[in-house]
Amino acid sequence: MSVISEDNVRGEGSENLFKEISADGADWQPTEIESLCMNCFKNGMTRLLLTKIPFFKEVIISSFSCAHCDWSNTEIQSAGRIQDQGVCYTLKVKTKQDLNREVVKSDSATTRIPELDFEIPPFTQKGALSTIEGLLDRAVSGLEQDQTVRRAADPEVAEKIDEFIHKLRQLKEVESEFTLVIEDPSGNSFVENPKAPQKDDALTVSLFKRTMQQDMQLGLRADDDLEEEEEPAASDIDAMRDEVLAFNTNCPECNAPAATNMKLVQIPHFKEVIIMATNCDSCGHRTNEVKSGGGTEEMGTKITLHLTDPSDMTRDVLKSETCAVAIPELEFELGMAAVGGKFTTLEGLLKDIKDLIISKNPFMCGDSCTAARQQKLNEFGEKIDKITAGEMDVHIILDDPAGNSYVQNVYAPDPDPEITIEKYTRTFEQNEDLGLNDMKTEGYQEDK
Incomplete structure (x- = not known):
């Protein structure tokens, strides 16, 4: 039995076996393996293709066919990392x-x-x-x-x-x-x-x-490991404030060993957040994510920014993982699950939205793409470019039920005339999404 290691798959100085399917990849043929047919127990043919699908990372597509009984079977397996959630x-x-x-x-x-x-x-x-x-x-x-x-x-x-x-x-x-x-x-x-x-x-x-x-x-925890992870003590959090912590992880793009840096940062006129950044030396992929350093606020927050000047693109934006983004003039709304937490500029947020809708959309390429859909999404990308260039007068709305999102006030400490902040009471469905309906923190008594 042969053993496939990471060096076998990636190889030093060689190309990655997981390639993207494209019109120019005609020379990239699937691997054919003779294998047993489980229907007639004669030998058939299995074809394996190692490729990349946006949103699904690396995958292994296999197709089996038997010339003796005409039985066939197809299967897809994820070869990438398991997501954080x-x-x-x-x-x-x-x-x-x-x-x-x-x-x-x-x-x-x-x-x-x-x-x-x-x-x-x-x-x-x-x-x-x-x-x-x-x-x-x-x-x-x-x-x-x-x-x-x-x-x-x-x-x-x-x-x-x-x-x-x-x-x-x-x-x-x-x-x-x-x-x-x-x-x-x-x-x-x-x-x-x-x-x-x-x-x-x-x-x-x-x-x-x-x-x-x-x-x-999923094989992420041993069967006999039933102990819950302990929460960090307050003294440990205080020690983290003045240093950058690094821990080993895997690159979300190529799955090679990488390092993630984590730092507690105090945002002026807002609150404390945790910023995590991962840089991969193997493929050059870089990603960052932000988590709220505090708990869920008592009320949700809806922030509306009116873009009136190209300089607005440099405003700092904190978008938590529970925040939805809307652009009413484009009839566009991005749910909270589509993009994780981000601490970036407004221009960076718009670029991430464009990449998510166009560059990383699995149905913008191959047989899944229709001409009408491609034209529609390309037109949307052009409108995003106009907003970034300051050629369109639009409103950007950040709706965060957890109240952990933020847009920089360039007039601070005075009010910003272009920003409207609304506080609202969360609905039952929003509390359900945040896991608050079944959370009880009061009225506990020790059994005597």
């Missing part, structure tokens, strides 16, 4: 067009349809790049697989499964609205927003912290 997509399927939404579903994802009380547990299906209709067809195929045996052994159970299969097929007619939930603790699943860059009212995306059990399933 899990992701949950909730889609309200209202029309047949919604069935055409493209989906990246990893093998660690749980798929649910609450209306039918139907659930596909994690690690029971291999990862797939498909559509909503394809997921339904795959579920039907899985249920039909052993129906012949069931009809002979237990006709009553087989009849009930036939009825359920009929209900799944009826969903494809979309006679009534139903909900599809894809919850992935690895954070490597994705559901298409066909209205991008505008907000999709039918699609809700939320991030969550993995439980210890989910960490164990």
Whole structure:
């Protein structure tokens, strides 16, 4: 048995095996391996392609076909890093067009349809790049697989499964609205927003912290490691204020060993935040993220900045991971889960938005891209460029239910005439997203 190490994959002075699929990559052919067919037990052919997909990092696409029995199978596996947080997509399927939404579903994802009380547990299906209709067809195929045996052994159970299969097929007619939930603790699943860059009212995306059990399933924690991580003491935090802490991690782009620097910073006229920056010496990738140093505020904050001068692009902006960004003049809204916490300038924030919508959009290339969609997104990118150049009079809105976002007041300590700050009471749904509804901090008594 041969052993594949990092040097074998990347090689010193050689090219990375994970390449992006492009029109110029005709010479990049998949690897063919003769393997056993699990249907007829004769030899078939497996083709492997190592490539990169935006939002999904490195992936391994495999396709098996058997010339003897014509059985075929496709599979997609993530070869990149597991994300820092899990992701949950909730889609309200209202029309047949919604069935055409493209989906990246990893093998660690749980798929649910609450209306039918139907659930596909994690690690029971291999990862797939498909559509909503394809997921339904795959579920039907899985249920039909052993129906012949069931009809002979237990006709009553087989009849009930036939009825359920009929209900799944009826969903494809979309006679009534139903909900599809894809919850992935690895954070490597994705559901298409066909209205991008505008907000999709039918699609809700939320991030969550993995439980210890989910960490164990993903191999991030030993099975016997049940101890919770201790919170840092106040004295430890005080010691961190005057120094930059560094800890080892992996590059989110190429997965090579890298170092992440962390520093507590006091923002004038605001609060203390934690800034983390990662630089990779292997591929040159650089990223930064900011976390609030304090807790969740009692009220949410909505900051509206009216852009009147190109110098506004140099304003410092703190966007927390719970903050949504909107540009009403472009009918654009970016949910809080799309971009993590950022401490940058307004120009840098707009550049990140443009890169997210265009450069890092997996459906802007290949067969997934249509001419109309590409033109629409390119026009949006041109408008962002005009805003950055000061050629468009727009408003930038930062809506943060946690109250941990900030836009620099260049007139401080006097009020800024171009900034409007509104405090508001969070809704039940916003408290639910922040995990505050079930949090109890008062009324505890020790058992005597």
